[in-house]
Amino acid sequence: MTKFKSQKSVWLGxxxxxxxxxxxxxxxxxxxxxxxxxxxxxxxxxxxxxSKAAEIQPGEDYHSFANxxxxxxxxxxxxxxxxFDKKVLSGTAELQFDKVDPxxxxxxxxxxxxxxxxxxxxxxxxxxxxxxxxxxxxxxxSITLPEQGDSVVIDYTTSPKASGLQWLTPAQTAGKQHPxxxxxxxxxxxxxxxxxxxxxxxxxxxxxxxxxxxxxxAVMSAANDPEAKRDGEYTFTMPQAIPSYLIALGVGxxxxxxxxxxxxxxxxPSMVESAAAExxxxxxxxIATEKRYGPYRWDRYDLLxxxxxxxxxxxxxxxxxxxxxTVIAGDKSLVSLIAHELAHSWSGxxxxxxxxxxxxxxxxxxxxxxxxxMEIIYGTERFDxxxxxxxxxxxxxxxxxxxxxxILAIDLRGRDPDDVFSNIPYEKGAxxxxxxxxxxxxxxxxAFLLQYFQxxxxxxxxxxQFIVYLKQTLLKEYPEKLSIERVxxxxxxxxxxxxxxxxxxxxxxxxxxxxxKWLAGEISAASIDTQSWTVHQWLYFLNNLPxxxxxxxxxxxxxxxxxxxxxxxxxxxxxxxxxxYNWYEPALPRLHRYLVSIGRNKLxxxxxxxxxxxxxxxxxxxxxxxxxxxxxxxxxxxxxEGFFK
Numbered sequence: 095m096t097k098f099k100s101q102k103s104v105w106l107g108x109x110x111x112x113x114x115x116x117x118x119x120x121x122x123x124x125x126x127x128x129x130x131x132x133x134x135x136x137x138x139x140x141x142x143x144x145s146k147a148a149e150i151q152p153g154e155d156y157h158s159f160a161n162x163x164x165x166x167x168x169x170x171x172x173x174x175x176x177x178f179d180k181k182v183l184s185g186t187a188e189l190q191f192d193k194v195d196p197x198x199x200x201x202x203x204x205x206x207x208x209x210x211x212x213x214x215x216x217x218x219x220x221x222x223x224x225x226x227x228x229x230x231x232x233x234x235x236s237i238t239l240p241e242q243g244d245s246v247v248i249d250y251t252t253s254p255k256a257s258g259l260q261w262l263t264p265a266q267t268a269g270k271q272h273p274x275x276x277x278x279x280x281x282x283x284x285x286x287x288x289x290x291x292x293x294x295x296x297x298x299x300x301x302x303x304x305x306x307x308x309x310x311x312a313v314m315s316a317a318n319d320p321e322a323k324r325d326g327e328y329t330f331t332m333p334q335a336i337p338s339y340l341i342a343l344g345v346g347x348x349x350x351x352x353x354x355x356x357x358x359x360x361x362x363p364s365m366v367e368s369a370a371a372e373x374x375x376x377x378x379x380x381i382a383t384e385k386r387y388g389p390y391r392w393d394r395y396d397l398l399x400x401x402x403x404x405x406x407x408x409x410x411x412x413x414x415x416x417x418x419x420t421v422i423a424g425d426k427s428l429v430s431l432i433a434h435e436l437a438h439s440w441s442g443x444x445x446x447x448x449x450x451x452x453x454x455x456x457x458x459x460x461x462x463x464x465x466x467x468m469e470i471i472y473g474t475e476r477f478d479x480x481x482x483x484x485x486x487x488x489x490x491x492x493x494x495x496x497x498x499x500x501i502l503a504i505d506l507r508g509r510d511p512d513d514v515f516s517n518i519p520y521e522k523g524a525x526x527x528x529x530x531x532x533x534x535x536x537x538x539x540x541a542f543l544l545q546y547f548q549x550x551x552x553x554x555x556x557x558x559q560f561i562v563y564l565k566q567t568l569l570k571e572y573p574e575k576l577s578i579e580r581v582x583x584x585x586x587x588x589x590x591x592x593x594x595x596x597x598x599x600x601x602x603x604x605x606x607x608x609x610x611k612w613l614a615g616e617i618s619a620a621s622i623d624t625q626s627w628t629v630h631q632w633l634y635f636l637n638n639l640p641x642x643x644x645x646x647x648x649x650x651x652x653x654x655x656x657x658x659x660x661x662x663x664x665x666x667x668x669x670x671x672x673x674x675y676n677w678y679e680p681a682l683p684r685l686h687r688y689l690v691s692i693g694r695n696k697l698x699x700x701x702x703x704x705x706x707x708x709x710x711x712x713x714x715x716x717x718x719x720x721x722x723x724x725x726x727x728x729x730x731x732x733x734x735e736g737f738f739k
Contacts (some may be wrong), residue, residue: 095457096278097407099203106580109582112241118304151522152558153295153451156280159225159234160291163190167291167733168335172302174346178273181254181261190245198238201246203430204285204292206232207253214247215240230510232285244726248289258283260403260727267346267401268362268419274346276400276416278409281450281511284509286336295448295554297335298530301426304328306345310618313360313398315342315411320350320358327560334392334412335552342399342411345411353437356390361399364661369399373432374421375471381435382470383463384506387440388544391551395436403693405727407431418694421664427629428664430468430480440547446554450511454502455560458523459543465524476514479630481597488521493587500588502526503557526584529596534572542568557585579622601628605635613640626640629662636668641675667697667698674711676702682714689718693726696732706737 167189174185191201207222213222218240225234230451236244252259260272277287285292304312307726308326316330325618332341344360351370352358354377361369374394395418408431409416415435421428439457461484469477485636500518531539546563561581569576581590611617624632636657643651652658656696657669672689689698705715716738723731 095406101381105570105669106485118456150451150505152556153448155293155295157511158291158293159204159231160204160293160296161198161200161202162194162291163539164193164195165201165239166194167296167298169286170290170298170300172288172300172301172304175305176276176310178261178307180251181258181259181286181331181607183259184251186247186249187290189290191239192244193239195638196351201237202291203235203237203289204232204233204279204282205289206283206286207256208235208286208289209251209253210235210289211251212247212699213237214249215245216577222245229613230282230512232282235289235313236373250289252287253455255728256283257284257288257728259731260379262725265438266403266725269347270363272307272347274344274401276344276346276398276404277342278405278416278727279341279512280339280409282339283729284341288338289337290340291371292338294337294446294450296600297337297446297552297554298350299335300330300332300341302330302343303563304343304345310345311348311360312343312345313414314344315414317393318360318396318414320352332621337554338410342409342414342416342444344400344414344416345595348398350396354380354554355398356380356394357396358394359399361412362401364400367420367660368424369419369420370425371399371418372424373397373417375426375429375430376408376432376436376594378471379467383436383440383467386466386548386703387539388438391444392439395439397432402691403725403727403730405729405733407693407696410435410437410442412439412443418689420692420694420697423531423629423662423664426630427662429737431465431469432437433471434460434464435466444552445547446548448554448556450506451504451505452560453514454519454523454555455557457519458502458527460518462527465528467489475599475601476630478599479628479634482520482599482602483630485525485597485638486558488517488525491517491521497588501586510638512732518550522584522590525590525594529584529725530568532595533575534568538572548730561585568735580593586631601631602634605631606638609638620652622654624655629665631667632662636665639672641672641674643672645676645678648672648676649680652678652681662690663694663697667701670701671704674701677708677710685712686718689715690722690725693730695730699733702734702737712738 106728169190171188172185172447174183176183210222210224213220220240221238223236227233235300258277258279260276264270264272267274282292284290298450302314302316306326307311308324309413311322311324312328314330316332322328347362349366350358350360351366353370353374357376357380358372359369378391380395392412394413396414398414399417399419402419404416404418407418407421417431421431435458441463442456447453447455465477465481468480495516498505499516502523504514506514512564523650564581565578608617608622612619614620616738660666660669670681670685673685688700692698702715702719705711719738
């Protein structure tokens with residue numbers, strides 16, 4: 095998933111840095127396969143600087159009731175009806191399981207706000223108990239295992255307020271004629287629309303039959319048929335085992351347009367052509383990634399363009415990434431998001447974090463791959479510009495977060511796992527990998543990544559397993575360059591380690607120069623030649639202005655560049671942040687329209703947060719939030735409602 099707290103695009107620069115010399119125990123040879131080594135071999139320091147970190151059991155999912163150590167799910171058969179009038183999914187989930195412990199007699203599942211109508215095995219009722227809700231974890235569903243067989247069937251109905259479902263009225267769609275439904279399962283929202291073991295360490299295959307109104311098309315994170323007949327019944331197969339957070343469903347008035355041999359886009363009719371044109375380089379990205387990091391293992395890679403209420407930039411659902419329309423800028427300036435979701439096909443979907451403490455293994459690796467893909471497709475100059483913006487995002491996040499939240503292997507016990515999403519797993523994780531690349535050389539690091547993706551393919555791993563693997567590979571091969579102390583510093587300590595790579599871009603020098611001259615009153619805004627500026631130069635110009643500007647300065651910028659009416663959602667966001675900082679009244683109507691028309695947290699949350707700091711801003715923000723709330727995703731509502739209580 096793309097990060098939603100960042101204010102800019104993310105790419106890391108390329109700079110040379112050598113790790114601290116020496117290595118602690120990294121030359122010790124072990125013949126034990128990495129995946130079977132005991133947790134005691136972890137490279138984590140004994141006296142970690144994280145509160146309670148020594149008590150964490152690596153691999154234990156503190157956000158799930160499930161008991162996969164005793165009984166583990168292997169496959170799900172879904173048969174669900176989409177009811178737009180009642181805003182529910184109803185039907186059955188047949189769960190096939192394996193007994194890990196032969197003596198086990200109970201299957202424990204995760205649920206949230208589900209109505210359980212019955213649980214059967216071979217047509218016979220079996221005993222079950224639905225526990226009391228426990229906050230964000232939901233409620234445990236304990237099922238007595240049948241004496242014979244390896245499956246149970248649960249008949250259930252979702253809640254109209256299910257956290258993983260968003261129901262849109264026709265008025266909230268682009269076409270205005272038909273309703274729309276989409277799911278968002280990450281981090282632990284799959285349990286709100288399927289009773290299952292909702293932990294990323296549990297990987298399952300699934301089949302599904304989805305019943306919809308005849309005029310609508312259903313698509314899933316599975317094998318989709320672009321030529322499927324609209325008859326109200328659609329079948330899907332996902333043959334590769336995936337974690338529950340990657341199960342996804344979209345239903346709407348959708349059309350398909352191919353972009354390449356293995357790539358295409360689903361979107362509402364009014365958006366399908368513009369989306370296909372904007373993301374036309376997707377096939378090239380896929381080919382480039384395969385050449386360096388091994389085969390694409392998921393058959394097709396298609397995109398589903400969602401309504402603007404989608405709370406994230408994108409979601410890497412395998413075979414069918416969900417994408418926000420806010421990145422359709424008309425000039426491919428924001429397509430890094432596509433590269434990011436595609437990269438997840440290797441890091442995240444194929445090699446997955448075992449728990450939410452380990453999210454950086456998904457997002458740090460994926461962000462690193464994104465940089466590499468974008469550099470290959472669009473060149474080093476663009477790479478350098480985006481790298482600077484990404485690093486500034488990271489610095490800003492480090493300054494705003496508690497120290498414990500600046501750690502890659504974060505302690506999330508007792509917290510909602512949605513709290514894990516910040517620039518830390520993304521940018522800091524990628525910066526860590528960039529440092530290794532620059533230390534041992536790009537070719538050597540590429541060879542390591544290729545081996546890593548092959549070695550752990552279709553597995554969910556912990557931070558501790560990764561460090562053991564690192565000790566047995568790179569730390570062993572390059573003892574004079576890499577040290578376990580430096581690895582521990584990156585993974586278990588807060589902040590950006592001293593000496594970390596810091597990107598620069600020559601393209602920003604001219605921006606710094608003209609910004610400084612304009613602020614000093616030496617030149618007018620109208621005299622600044624911006625005709626050749628990229629979107630990233632504009633973001634750099636705006637993001638590095640002082641927060642406090644005079645009314646005359648705001649008006650001058652707006653008159654010269656028409657920033658209030660910018661069609662680029664990223665530029666508009668950066669400008670509107672200054673509108674809030676300085677209460678620039680001519681742009682307040684645009685600010686209102688922006689907030690009520692976009693549900694992407696990355697774009698709206700910083701604006702709401704800043705608005706809530708003043709009485710006038712809080713009143714303005716509350717009015718916009720209440721108007722937008724019916725069309726916002728539940729995650730966007732949850733992320734912002736606290737500003738106006």
